[in-house]
Amino acid sequence: MTTLAAPLAVSIGDPAGIGPEIIAGAWERRHEACSPWGFPPFLAIGDARSIRAVWDGPIAVLSDPAEAAGAFDTALPLIQVDDPGEIVPGEPNLAGARCALDSLEFAVGLTRQGMASALVTGPVSKSQLFAIGFSYPGQTEFVAERCGVSASNAVMMLAGPTLRTVPLTVHVPLIDVPRLISVDLIVTRARIAAKALIRDFGIATPRLAIAGLNPHAGENGTLGREEVEIIRPALDILRADGFDIVGPMSADTMFHPAARARFDVALCLYHDQALIPLKALHFDDGVNVTLGLPIVRTSPDHGTAFDIAGKGQATPTAMMAAICMAGACAARRKAA
Numbered sequence: 001m002t003t004l005a006a007p008l009a010v011s012i013g014d015p016a017g018i019g020p021e022i023i024a025g026a027w028e029r030r031h032e033a034c035s036p037w038g039f040p041p042f043l044a045i046g047d048a049r050s051i052r053a054v055w056d057g058p059i060a061v062l063s064d065p066a067e068a069a070g071a072f073d074t075a076l077p078l079i080q081v082d083d084p085g086e087i088v089p090g091e092p093n094l095a096g097a098r099c100a101l102d103s104l105e106f107a108v109g110l111t112r113q114g115m116a117s118a119l120v121t122g123p124v125s126k127s128q129l130f131a132i133g134f135s136y137p138g139q140t141e142f143v144a145e146r147c148g149v150s151a152s153n154a155v156m157m158l159a160g161p162t163l164r165t166v167p168l169t170v171h172v173p174l175i176d177v178p179r180l181i182s183v184d185l186i187v188t189r190a191r192i193a194a195k196a197l198i199r200d201f202g203i204a205t206p207r208l209a210i211a212g213l214n215p216h217a218g219e220n221g222t223l224g225r226e227e228v229e230i231i232r233p234a235l236d237i238l239r240a241d242g243f244d245i246v247g248p249m250s251a252d253t254m255f256h257p258a259a260r261a262r263f264d265v266a267l268c269l270y271h272d273q274a275l276i277p278l279k280a281l282h283f284d285d286g287v288n289v290t291l292g293l294p295i296v297r298t299s300p301d302h303g304t305a306f307d308i309a310g311k312g313q314a315t316p317t318a319m320m321a322a323i324c325m326a327g328a329c330a331a332r333r334k335a336a
Helices: 019-028 048-052 065-071 094-112 126-131 139-146 174-180 183-201 215-219 226-240 271-282 317-335
Strands: 008-011 042-046 059-062 076-080 119-121 155-159 164-167 207-211 244-249 265-268 287-291 297-300
Touching (some): 008 317, 019 317, 042 048, 059 065, 065 076, 155 271, 164 271, 183 226, 183 265, 183 317, 265 271, 297 317
Parallel strands (some): 008 042, 008 119, 042 076, 119 297, 207 244
């Protein structure tokens, strides 16, 4: 058993979304089975009033993050950021966006300083953040910059109990994907993914697989040349360096149970190729993990769900999975 040096920091996300509900729900279910290290204590960063609007449980508003571990058993520990005023569930506004950004900034700072063992980020609305001048494509790029890491080296991995996927390109039009794929991109992302599987997931010899871009992985060039000219040369480099990697695999056959048993992570060429199988299998417990950072960062793999915020319909399952995974990864780093 490894005891974390400090609780996890959980940013509230947009307070008008389901972030307050799923954080509170995760605390309510803190006694459920989690990782081999148990459910890790965490500290919410955000707005107490927004949580009280959707939950009547105990909240311990703290001024010192070091008090969180002692308070966790009897109340949800929380650090209050600047009061955004009254937030109405399901009605996002600019004050809520500022609260989300303040919460994220504070939580990153705590984790970077070692006052939190890992960072878990609640779901945000990018459109609301952009409206207050947020200049990053998403939270991942913001966290990477605050950690002194190039955004290109902060790699998204989607993880569930039976599948992990890494999209090599993310929020870009599908028509742009072929020109963005390169040998260097594949090699770099594969190395980052393999290192993370060893360090954070305890997999001593990671097995990687990569999907083809074209139908049937290009049929040896008859349905596209990317597999022949880009993917296979990248695999040759990785294999020469000792990596266990198979592919390019036909994306329509690599995600059934027998195929998934052959690899620990699937490298996918574009967003939906990675997200569709992950969400089909693990819609309620999928976790977004950022690889390549000096800190552990996870997030539930869903959005703000403004349409159900405050209606008692949100489930904390994905937030619980994100907290559990962050705690387990942080424990492995501490034990190493």
